[in-house]
Amino acid sequence: MVKDQGIAEVDIVVEDKRWLAVDLQTIADQAVAGVLARLQFDGEDVEVAILACGDARITELNADFREKPTATNVLSWPAAELSSQVAGGLPDCPTAGPMGGVELGDIAICYDTCASEAAAAGKAMQDHVMHLMIHGTLHLLGFDHVRDQDATLMEALEVEILEKMGIDDPYCTT
Secondary structure (H helix, E strand, O other): OOOOOOOOEEEEEEOOHHHHHOOHHHHHHHHHHHHHHHOOOOOOOEEEEEEEEOHHHHHHHHHHHHOOOOOOOEEEEEOOOOOOOOOOOOOOOOOOOOOOOEEEEEEEEEHHHHHHHHHHHOOOHHHHHHHHHHHHHHHHOOOOOOOHHHHHHHHHHHHHHHHHOOOOOOOOOO
16 A cells, blocks of 8 residues: 555446436545545555446345345445455455556445435435445445454444544444
């Protein structure tokens, strides 16, 4: 990892036009940049692809890839397996591909579920989406929440990155 942070390329395909009112491009750019900065990873030549969709599409994707035929807020497909073999350990660093760029992977985010969750929690949609984009980006970088120690690490990173953006801890229930 290097300390100078370049700008990642975040490409978004908008299937659900309601995302246009949220300014997902700005949120996604800031989320990816925030994660890369916190991990001291140079964002230059880093690529992330995002699908901005609704319930029907995310349900289809969740069924196809996770065998869970229900809507969810965000899904991630890392380009490489980077997860740590040690519970609570840091994942491996992504490496450049043959063309020199670092493809982190793909994220799908669902408008309906995000809007519903934000409303239920009394949060601004943009703040909730920022959290989920950070969460998805961390998944692309090998972080996970299956094991307790990994969940603790991932959540701590999310909270720290969000705090730097002026967004409250999404896990605080008080």
